[in-house]
Amino acid sequence: MNTFPEVEQEKGKQTGGTQANEQAAKKEIPPEESFLLEKSIQCPVCDSKFKSKAVKSGRAVRMEPDRDMRPRFRHIDTLKYDIISCPNCGYTAMTRYFDHLSTMQIRLIREGISAKFNPPTTKEGAFYTHDEAIDKYKLALVNTMVKRGKDSEKAYACLKISWLLRGKAENMPEETEEEQKAKEAVKQEEEKFYLQAYEGFSTALANEMFPICGMDQSTMDYLLAYMSYHFGKYEIASKFLAGVLSSGTASRRMKDLALDLKDDIVRKLRKKEG
Numbered sequence: 001m002n003t004f005p006e007v008e009q010e011k012g013k014q015t016g017g018t019q020a021n022e023q024a025a026k027k028e029i030p031p032e033e034s035f036l037l038e039k040s041i042q043c044p045v046c047d048s049k050f051k052s053k054a055v056k057s058g059r060a061v062r063m064e065p066d067r068d069m070r071p072r073f074r075h076i077d078t079l080k081y082d083i084i085s086c087p088n089c090g091y092t093a094m095t096r097y098f099d100h101l102s103t104m105q106i107r108l109i110r111e112g113i114s115a116k117f118n119p120p121t122t123k124e125g126a127f128y129t130h131d132e133a134i135d136k137y138k139l140a141l142v143n144t145m146v147k148r149g150k151d152s153e154k155a156y157a158c159l160k161i162s163w164l165l166r167g168k169a170e171n172m173p174e175e176t177e178e179e180q181k182a183k184e185a186v187k188q189e190e191e192k193f194y195l196q197a198y199e200g201f202s203t204a205l206a207n208e209m210f211p212i213c214g215m216d217q218s219t220m221d222y223l224l225a226y227m228s229y230h231f232g233k234y235e236i237a238s239k240f241l242a243g244v245l246s247s248g249t250a251s252r253r254m255k256d257l258a259l260d261l262k263d264d265i266v267r268k269l270r271k272k273e274g
């Protein structure tokens with residue numbers, strides 16, 4: 001999460017965008033399934049074996065992440081595939097958590113999820129749409145509650161759902177009034193999950209040890225600084241930023257991001273005072 005390779009030049013941007021060029025550019029977009037592979041998984045809850053989609057390593061080209069570190073790749077939203085869902089019993093978790101279940105949690109999932117789960121009746125497509133991925137993450141969130149998972153795991157699922165909603169909105173048209181309304185609704189849902197993630201991480205910070213969701217303290221401090229800023233809590237944002245800037249282990253890139261954010265916060269605070 002703390003590597004930020006350079007932004008790649010978008011292909012064909014210099015060519016002026018005639019219709020022929022646009023068509024040529026469209027042809028160049030590789031199909032989403034060409035980025036994917038089928039991984040063999042064994043479910044820790046029901047023991048059944050199944051295939052789950054994952055992104056081939058090194059295939060997707062990384063682009064500049066959003067300011068809150070939402071990862072972005074050219075031609076594919078890789079977040080859609082960071083989740084595993086058992087089609088047999090409904091047990092679902094983000095990839096990093098999937099294999100880690102205690103005996104008690106397996107029992108809780110069997111009672112709280114599998115007992116009510118209806119296996120899908122249609123075959124899965126060649127790739128996940130944003131809506132399909134969001135549904136899987138929402139199921140993961142329910143699973144986390146049922147298995148009495150940590151606040152950080154719930155918060156992380158909420159963060160990823162909000163990021164997926166952002167990715168979904170980016171690809172939505174906004175020509176007609178109806179389309180604008182639909183896009184606005186997706187953005188409102190993004191805000192709702194973003195706030196839940198913010199509150200969840202704040203709670204987790206008080207009760208859990210680092211690393212939290214694979215993030216070290218300065219990464220988490222930066223994320224919470226950005227989220228505090230987003231929600232207009234500038235004093236809290238400054239406090240988290242101080243943690244990043246005084247950290248002996250934060251990367252140069254992380255400190256640069258923190259300094260940029262600090263400038264924005266100072267500007268907002270001046271505006272508030274003035």
Ligand SMILES: [Zn+2]
Nearest residue numbers: 043046086089
């Ligand atoms: Zn299962």
